Structure formats: C-alpha cells, structure tokens
Amino acid sequence: MSTIALPEARYHPVSRLLHWAIVALILLEYPLAWLMTDHRGAPEDALATWHIGVGTTILTLFVLRLLWRLIKTPPPHPPMPAWQALAAQATHALLYAGFVLLPLLGWLAASAREWPVHWLGLWPLPALFPANATWAELLGDAHQVVALGLLGLIGLHVAAALYHAFILRDGSLRRML
Numbered sequence: 001m002s003t004i005a006l007p008e009a010r011y012h013p014v015s016r017l018l019h020w021a022i023v024a025l026i027l028l029e030y031p032l033a034w035l036m037t038d039h040r041g042a043p044e045d046a047l048a049t050w051h052i053g054v055g056t057t058i059l060t061l062f063v064l065r066l067l068w069r070l071i072k073t074p075p076p077h078p079p080m081p082a083w084q085a086l087a088a089q090a091t092h093a094l095l096y097a098g099f100v101l102l103p104l105l106g107w108l109a110a111s112a113r114e115w116p117v118h119w120l121g122l123w124p125l126p127a128l129f130p131a132n133a134t135w136a137e138l139l140g141d142a143h144q145v146v147a148l149g150l151l152g153l154i155g156l157h158v159a160a161a162l163y164h165a166f167i168l169r170d171g172s173l174r175r176m177l
C-alpha cells in the first residue's frame with residue numbers, strides 16, 4: 001500500500017531562521033537600549049552605537065521577513081476556534097507592522113538628534129530627519145512608547161505559543177522549531 005505524502009507542516013527553513021535570528025537580536029536590543037548611558041545625548045556611547053547597529057539590522061531582517069512572508073504562505077495551523085486563529089493573525093500583523101515602524105522611529109529620532117546612523121557599524125546610513133531638538137524629544141518618546149507596546153505584544157505572543165505547546169499540545173510551536 002502506498003503512503004500519501006503529507007504536506008510539510010512546518011514553517012519553511014528560511015522563515016524559521018529569520019524568526020529565531022530576529023528573536024535573538026531583539027533579546028539583545030532591549031537591554032542595550034536600557035543600558036545606554038545618558039541616552040538623550042551621547043552618540044559616542046558604545047552601547048548607543050550598538051543599539052543603532054543592531055536596530056537597523058532588525059529592520060533589514062524584518063523587511064526581508066515580510067517580503068518572504070508574501071511569497072511563502074505559512075503551513076496550515078492545527079484546528080482551533082475561529083477567535084484564536086483571528087487573534088493569532090492580528091498579533092502577527094501587529095508584530096510585522098510594529099517592528100518596521102519601531103526601528104524607523106528610532107532612525108528618525110537619532111537623525112533629529114544628529115546621531116550617526118549606520119548598518120551594524122559597517123555602512124553609514126543617511127539621516128531621515130533634519131536636526132531638531134523639539135522633534136528629537138517627540139520622536140524619541142514615540143520610539144520608547146512603541147518599544148514598550150511591542151514588548152507587551154511579544155509577551156502575549158510568547159504566552160500564546162507556550163499555551164499551545166504545553167496546555168493544548170497541538171503542535172503549533174513545533175511548526176516554528
């Protein structure tokens with residue numbers, strides 16, 4: 001009797017690689033932000049330089065991920081109530097939008113503060129905003145607020161992943177491992 005080949009129920013290796021590379025960088029990026037000394041005026045602070053370098057890398061990887069997501073549809077998810085599927089979709093959409101908006105706000109704030117922006121310290125990037133102290137405060141504050149909001153969203157996303165893995169045991173997490 002011939003066996004029927006089931007469709008691969010995991011995310012594509014590229015999706016998984018991008019997902020976990022971004023997770024690692026985000027785990028680094030928040031502590032860098034909080035440890036930056038005198039973050040409101042020290043472009044020469046090595047941690048601020050790292051924050052900008054890692055942040056622009058996260059932006060690049062997230063844009064790549066978004067483009068990849070448009071080409072590659074994710075594997076079907078295990079059966080779940082419609083509200084759960086909708087909540088997952090909404091969370092993922094907000095994460096995609098948020099992690100493109102957040103580094104852009106950081107880039108705008110850094111530009112307004114006249115901090116040099118670069119890609120991982122390797123390539124200088126242009127300023128996106130003219131030097132302006134008032135706007136630097138506003139954009140810096142917006143960047144902080146969005147960063148905290150996204151931290152909450154990540155918490156929700158991780159809680160949902162763990163709930164599916166350990167309470168429902170429906171194999172959702174395995175698709176991303």
Ligand code: HEM
Pocket residue numbers: 026029030033034039040051052054055056058059099102103104105106107108109110113115117136137139140141143144147148
């Ligand atoms: C996913 C990426 C990023 C995360 C999670 C993140 C997170 C944060 C957080 C939490 C703070 C607040 C620090 C505090 O409370 O003292 C901060 C500040 C800051 N970040 Fe980011 N950031 C990211 C990307 C970027 C990028 C790409 C840039 C610049 C190109 C940048 C530039 C800045 C600047 C200039 C500040 C100081 C804000 C101010 O001017 O008041 N960030 N970041």
Ligand code: HEM
Pocket residue numbers: 019022023024026027069074077088092093095096099154157158161162172173174175176
């Ligand atoms: C830094 C934080 C994280 C971000 C920004 C993030 C972002 C995302 C995004 C945007 C998706 C949607 C993938 C798609 O369908 O296109 C996703 C899926 C997923 N993530 Fe995360 N993630 C993070 C951390 C984690 C962690 C720590 C876990 C595990 C504990 C996890 C487990 C999953 C799983 C299982 C999926 C597949 C969900 C499904 O298709 O229903 N993520 N993640």
